[in-house]
Structure formats: C-alpha cells, structure tokens
Amino acid sequence: MSELATAATAGHTERSGSLWADAWRELYRNPIFVVASVVILIVMSWAVFPTLWTSTGTDGGTCELVDSRLGPSSEHIFGTTFQGCDMYSHVINGARPSIIIAVLVTLATTLIGVALGVIAGFYGGWLDTVLSRITDVFLGLPFLLGALVFLALLGEQNIWTVSAVLVVLSWPPITRIMRGSVIQVKALDYVEAARALGASNMSIIFRHILPNSIAPVIVLATLYLGGFVSAEATLTFLGVGLQIPEISWGITVAQGQDYAIAGYPHLLIFPCAALIITVLAFIVMGDAMRDALDPRGR
Amino acid sequence: MSATQDIKPADTVGIGREASEKQSRKEAARSDALGFDPSAPLLEVEDLHVEFRTREGVAHAINGASFSLSEGETLGILGESGSGKSVTAQAIMGILDSPPAFVTGGQVRLRGVDLLTLPEESRRLVRADRVAMVFQDALSSLNPVFTVGHQLAEPFRIHRGYSKQEARKEAASLLDLVGIPAASGRVHDYPHQFSGGMRQRVMIAMALALDPDVLIADEPTTALDVTVQAQIMKLLADLQAERNMGLILITHDMGVVADVADKICVMYAGRIVERADVHSTYGNPAHPYTKALLESIPRVDLKGQQLATIEGLPPNLTRLPDGCSFEPRCSWARERCRVDDPPLYDVGAGRQSACHYYEEVLGS
Numbered sequence: 001m002s003e004l005a006t007a008a009t010a011g012h013t014e015r016s017g018s019l020w021a022d023a024w025r026e027l028y029r030n031p032i033f034v035v036a037s038v039v040i041l042i043v044m045s046w047a048v049f050p051t052l053w054t055s056t057g058t059d060g061g062t063c064e065l066v067d068s069r070l071g072p073s074s075e076h077i078f079g080t081t082f083q084g085c086d087m088y089s090h091v092i093n094g095a096r097p098s099i100i101i102a103v104l105v106t107l108a109t110t111l112i113g114v115a116l117g118v119i120a121g122f123y124g125g126w127l128d129t130v131l132s133r134i135t136d137v138f139l140g141l142p143f144l145l146g147a148l149v150f151l152a153l154l155g156e157q158n159i160w161t162v163s164a165v166l167v168v169l170s171w172p173p174i175t176r177i178m179r180g181s182v183i184q185v186k187a188l189d190y191v192e193a194a195r196a197l198g199a200s201n202m203s204i205i206f207r208h209i210l211p212n213s214i215a216p217v218i219v220l221a222t223l224y225l226g227g228f229v230s231a232e233a234t235l236t237f238l239g240v241g242l243q244i245p246e247i248s249w250g251i252t253v254a255q256g257q258d259y260a261i262a263g264y265p266h267l268l269i270f271p272c273a274a275l276i277i278t279v280l281a282f283i284v285m286g287d288a289m290r291d292a293l294d295p296r297g298r
Numbered sequence: 299m300s301a302t303q304d305i306k307p308a309d310t311v312g313i314g315r316e317a318s319e320k321q322s323r324k325e326a327a328r329s330d331a332l333g334f335d336p337s338a339p340l341l342e343v344e345d346l347h348v349e350f351r352t353r354e355g356v357a358h359a360i361n362g363a364s365f366s367l368s369e370g371e372t373l374g375i376l377g378e379s380g381s382g383k384s385v386t387a388q389a390i391m392g393i394l395d396s397p398p399a400f401v402t403g404g405q406v407r408l409r410g411v412d413l414l415t416l417p418e419e420s421r422r423l424v425r426a427d428r429v430a431m432v433f434q435d436a437l438s439s440l441n442p443v444f445t446v447g448h449q450l451a452e453p454f455r456i457h458r459g460y461s462k463q464e465a466r467k468e469a470a471s472l473l474d475l476v477g478i479p480a481a482s483g484r485v486h487d488y489p490h491q492f493s494g495g496m497r498q499r500v501m502i503a504m505a506l507a508l509d510p511d512v513l514i515a516d517e518p519t520t521a522l523d524v525t526v527q528a529q530i531m532k533l534l535a536d537l538q539a540e541r542n543m544g545l546i547l548i549t550h551d552m553g554v555v556a557d558v559a560d561k562i563c564v565m566y567a568g569r570i571v572e573r574a575d576v577h578s579t580y581g582n583p584a585h586p587y588t589k590a591l592l593e594s595i596p597r598v599d600l601k602g603q604q605l606a607t608i609e610g611l612p613p614n615l616t617r618l619p620d621g622c623s624f625e626p627r628c629s630w631a632r633e634r635c636r637v638d639d640p641p642l643y644d645v646g647a648g649r650q651s652a653c654h655y656y657e658e659v660l661g662s
Binding site for chain 2: 020124125188189190192193194195196197198199200203207208211212
C-alpha cells in the first residue's frame with residue numbers, strides 16, 4: 001500500500017492538467033501564437049498608451065501643409081500625410097478606435113451570443129424555435145449593405161454607433177455556434193449524471209455546460225477581433241464609419257488612396273500594413289487557439 | 299494487490315467520522331420534509347408508462363412496468379437495447395429528457411411517497427440523497443474540466459451545503475471507500491488520468507456519497523473488461539450489503555445478473571415479460587423471450603455449433619402490435635398471440651410470465 005502510495009505521488013510531478021491547462025500549455029509552446037500575441041500586445045499598447053510610442057500626442061501633432069506627402073525621412077520615419085501630418089503618429093494613434101471597436105463589439109456579441117445560445121440550446125422547445133428564427137432573420141442581413149444602411153440612417157457616426165451596428169449584425173453566428181455546442185454537451189452523460197446528483201439547472205449550465213461548450217466561441221471571438229478591426233476600417237473608408245477629425249486607419253487609407261498611385265505609395269503602405277498585420281495577428285491567434293482547444297484537429 | 303481488497307468498513311473511513319455532528323446536519327438538510335414513511339416499502343414502481351413524443355409518432359417506451367424493491371435486495375432488470383431498461387431508471391430518477399419523453403401514467407413510490415407527483419424542486423432533493431445512479435460509461439459521465447475531487451464534492455455541496463474544504467475531505471474518504479489507492483493524493487487528478495475501472499469506482503463513490511437508500515446501476519460494467527467487471531460487481535455487492543441499500547442492476551448481461559441479483563425482471567418492448575427470483579428463472583424460464591435469451595449465451599460445451607439467436611428485431615415502439623409484442627419472433631406463437639396481448643400470469647412461487655402458453659414454456 002505504501003509503495004503504491006509513493007508511486008502514485010511520484011507520478012504527480014508530471015501530471016497533466018485540465019483541458020484548459022493543457023490548451024494553455026500547447027499555446028505558449030506554439031511560436032506562431034507567441035509572435036501573434038506579441039504583435040497584438042504592441043498594437044494594444046498603441047491604442048492604450050499612444051504617448052509611449054510617439055511624442056506628437058494623440059491628435060497627430062502639428063500638421064504643416066508645406067510638409068504634405070513627404071517621403072520617409074529621419075524626421076518623419078513613415079513620411080507625412082496629405083495634410084502634412086506625421087504618418088507614424090497617425091499609424092500609432094489610428095490603432096485606438098479600431099481596437100476599442102473590436103474589443104467592445106467582440107465582448108458584446110460574445111455575451112449576447114453565449115446567453116442566447118445557452119438559452120436556446122439548453123431549454124429547447126418553443127424558446128429554441130423562436131430564438132433560432134430571430135437569429136436566422138439577423139443572419140440573413142447582408143453585412144456590408146446592412147452596415148451602410150444602418151449607419152446612414154443613424155446619421156451620427158462615431159465609435160458608439162459603429163460598434164452598435166456591428167453588434168447588431170454580428171451576434172447571430174456566435175449564437176448559432178453556442179447553441180449547437182450546448183446541444184452537443186447537454187446530451188453528454190456527465191450532464192445527466194449531474195442531474196442525477198440533484199444539481200439545479202443553473203448549476204448544470206454554469207458548472208458543466210458552459211466550460212465544456214465555450215471553446216468554439218472563444219476561437220470565433222478571436223477571429224472576430226480581427227474581423228472587426230477590418231470592418232471598422234472598411235466602413236470608415238466608405239465614409240459611413242468614423243469621421244475626420246478622428247484619427248483612424250480607415251480614414252488615413254481613404255485620404256491616401258488618391259495620391260498613392262500618383263507617386264506617393266507610403267500614404268497607403270504604412271496604414272495598410274498596420275491594419276493587415278493587426279488583422280493577421282488576430283486570425284493567426286484564432287487558428288492557434290482552435291488547434292489548442294480542439295484536440296481532434298491535431 | 300486486488301483492488302477490492304482494501305475496502306474498509308464504512309465506519310473507519312469518514313462516513314462515520316464526526317458522526318454526531320454530521321448526522322445532525324444531515325437531518326436538517328435531508329429530504330425528510332417530503333413525508334417519507336420509514337415503515338412503507340422501500341421502492342414500488344406501479345404500472346409505469348413512458349412515451350417519447352417524436353416527429354415520427356409516439357414511441358411507447360414503457361408500457362405498464364411494475365416491480366418492487368426492499369432494503370438489501372438486488373433487482374436485476376434484463377433486456378436488450380431499446381427494451382426500456384434505461385428509460386425505467388431515468389423515470390425513477392426523474393431525469394428523463396422532457397420533451398420528448400413524458401411519464402403518462404403509474405406511480406414510483408419511495409417509502410410511500412409518489413415521486414412522480416412531487417414538484418421538480420422536491421425531486422431534486424431526492425436525487426443522490428435517497429436514490430442515486432451509476433452510469434454505464436464512467437469516462438463520459440465525469441466532467442473533463444474538473445478534478446475528480448471537485449466532482450465528488452459536488453453532492454455534499456448541492457445537498458448539504460458543505461464548504462469546499464469539508465466537501466474535499468469527504469471526497470477523499472469516498473475515494474478510499476471504493477478502493478482507490480492513495481486516495482487523498484488523487485482527488486486533484488482529472489478523470490482522464492484514471493483507468494476505466496477506477497473511473498467507474500469514482501462514479502460509484504459519487505453515487506454513494508450521501509448514503510442513498512436506493513442505488514440504480516445502469517449497465518455499470520458494460521464499458522469495462524472482464525476482470526475489472528468482476529471487481530466492480532464485487533464492490534457494488536459489498537457496499538450494498540454493508541449499507542443495506544436496495545440495488546437495481548440494469549444490464550443485458552445474463553451472467554452478471556445471475557451472480558448478484560436476488561430477483562429479476564425481464565423487459566421486452568417496454569413491458570415486463572417475466573418477473574421471478576434468479577434461480578427459478580435461470581433454471582426454468584417461464585417466458586419464451588427469457589428462454590431464447592438464455593439459449594443465446596455462448597457456451598463452451600456447444601463450441602463448434604451454430605449459436606442460437608433470436609430471429610428478427612424488436613418491434614417498432616411507435617407501432618406496437620395489438621397482440622403480444624414478442625409474437626413475431628416467438629417459436630411458441632399461435633393465432634391467439636397475434637390479437638390477444640397476454641397479461642402477467644401468475645406462474646406460482648411468486649413468479650409471473652406474460653405468455654399465454656407459459657405452461658408449455660415451463661415444461662419444455
């Protein structure tokens with residue numbers, strides 16, 4: 001008995017952890033995930049502490065029209081914009097609205113999607129039917145057209161209205177995925193076993209269903225973060241998103257497009273690069289999380 | 299070391315520890331307010347009907363099942379897949395998925411209280427506390443994201459309001475009770491770090507946590523290999539004897555039933571077709587279905603011969619025949635069987651058989 005006991009305790013030194021601990025270990029050992037995380041952290045710090053990165057302040061600094069469209073130099077390492085502002089400062093400061101919108105919208109859609117998905121999947125019946133049909137209706141709205149129409153109707157275009165419109169158009173896929181995932185987990189034996197132990201519906205949902213069904217939503221939410229960064233830029237570029245004097249990657253791209261072909265490519269290259277690298281980092285991170293959270297994909 | 303060897307009497311491993319303090323708390327939290335009468339029979343199931351309302355129609359999963367169980371007794375419920383064994387267990391536990399399943403008639407009386415009439419909140423108190431269940435597949439019955447100790451502690455937290463530490467301590471003594479070596483070290487392990495047999499021990503520990511009066515074991519050994527099966531069955535039998543529990547053993551394995559059950563119910567198409575004590579059934583079955591089941595057990599002395607099987611398939615539960623539901627597969631079947639559904643005839647010596655021609659079956 002004592003031998004067995006020591007053998008068992010010895011085995012504990014290299015014991016593997018829970019599903020989440022395993023997933024985390026796989027993640028931080030994945031170089032792609034680490035690189036993506038570093039990129040995202042850097043962009044996040046642009047958004048939160050832009051003054052750490054640029055001395056020109058959050059308004060893009062003083063813009064001299066005589067400095068319009070200067071190429072990269074030691075004074076302006078990314079060159080200057082059409083208005084003669086420092087492009088580097090615009091790239092740093094342009095991160096803020098994108099990141100705020102992406103985080104805000106992702107949090108809101110995830111909360112809505114998870115709540116509705118759990119209600120529909122767990123309780124089923126007519127509640128599921130009603131919620132699923134409502135989801136279908138919103139899923140049927142074309143994303144870009146819907147966003148254009150809503151934003152045009154709202155009249156006012158700022159971070160809050162853009163976020164609200166994106167939330168309205170983006171919660172259905174998360175709801176659907178969560179619902180499917182909940183239905184799958186709900187049928188598993190340990191949920192029935194928990195019920196047989198006298199667990200209440202709330203405790204079954206929070207202790208058994210949620211932890212086991214949230215993984216696909218986390219993956220999708222990470223991909224969403226990247227998607228909303230580019231959605232914000234797209235809407236802004238089209239003129240229904242953020243407006244001048246706000247500084248945003250979408251605005252910078254929109255202003256630079258006319259002159260980029262006319263010999264000033266840096267007007268597009270730098271804001272586009274920032275945008276693309278950020279979106280790519282989120283997508284790569286989402287993929288890495290999918291690999292880690294879904295062992296079947298390995 | 300045989301794993302069953304180190305089962306200790308319950309008194310030494312925490313069930314009796316701090317007995318007086320725990321007892322008083324137990325009394326307070328327990329489902330006593332529901333009016334259980336200690337002198338009433340332990341469990342009586344009477345004329346239970348369960349149907350599944352599906353898009354394809356109404357499937358009559360259980361059509362009038364009746365049986366009883368007393369303290370220290372083991373009832374084997376036998377039948378093939380789809381015969382209604384597990385649905386019976388779920389109906390007793392009150393964990394049928396509803397919809398599509400609905401209990402449409404009958405009573406499940408525990409110490410005189412009809413569980414089916416209790417509101418859901420009261421039924422919840424009965425689960426695990428009075429009636430507990432062990433599931434077939436222990437791996438999928440344990441939540442992969444929590445440690446085994448965490449899950450073992452759950453019944454104490456749900457029903458007794460124990461603190462995390464108290465519950466954790468009880469969890470360790472439970473693991474010890476079911477013969478898991480170095481139990482206190484293993485409470486922090488996750489289900490996938492246990493072997494199949496160990497997991498089933500954990501499930502049994504979980505079911506026994508609150509010292510239930512009735513334990514339902516739904517094919518507890520089906521997912522295990524043969525040697526482990528024997529250990530688990532022995533563990534169940536020992537614990538049952540120790541605590542004088544009523545045990546309902548649901549299985550399709552005739553051998554398992556023969557070893558541990560006192561009496562058996564044979565189910566077919568949602569109906570009990572034979573009810574008797576184990577020895578008389580095995581010696582001389584009174585229903586053609588039981589007889590066919592017994593004949594289809596592979597036997598060493600018949601090696602090389604064709605294995606006897608039961609021809610055909612169980613009936614579609616959405617379209618049960620008017621007469622005897624076993625009639626299409628029965629070698630005794632006559633014209634009468636097609637139209638006249640046999641009741642449970644008394645065959646003598648406390649045995650019942652749902653066959654018009656049970657005398658011929660008994661005599662054959």
